[in-house]
Amino acid sequence: MLIEPLLGLFGFGGMLLILFFFILIPFILNLLTSIWAYRDAIRRGNSKEYAIGMLLLTLFFPIIGLIIYLLIRND
Numbered sequence: 001m002l003i004e005p006l007l008g009l010f011g012f013g014g015m016l017l018i019l020f021f022f023i024l025i026p027f028i029l030n031l032l033t034s035i036w037a038y039r040d041a042i043r044r045g046n047s048k049e050y051a052i053g054m055l056l057l058t059l060f061f062p063i064i065g066l067i068i069y070l071l072i073r074n075d
Contacts, residue, residue, distance in 0.1 A: 026062075034059040037069050044073065 037058045041051035058065035 030059065030062045033062065033066055037066065040073065041069075 034055050038051050038055040041054045042048070054065075054069050058069060
């Protein structure tokens with residue numbers, strides 16, 4: 001198995017650290033940027049439907065969705 005050599009190399013604590021950095025932190029950043037896009041859309045006077053659409057776009061397509069939002073938002 002692939003996990004067994006890694007577990008012997010890093011130990012259980014190392015595996016948790018890897019899990020934290022490569023899965024949990026990007027997930028948290030994705031949530032934070034999605035919430036920011038939603039709040040920013042509301043603060044700029046857009047409708048709730050538009051803001052929810054931006055929230056879903058940035059939630060399910062994090063990088064592309066954020067780039068699209070930054071390009072189409074009203075400045």
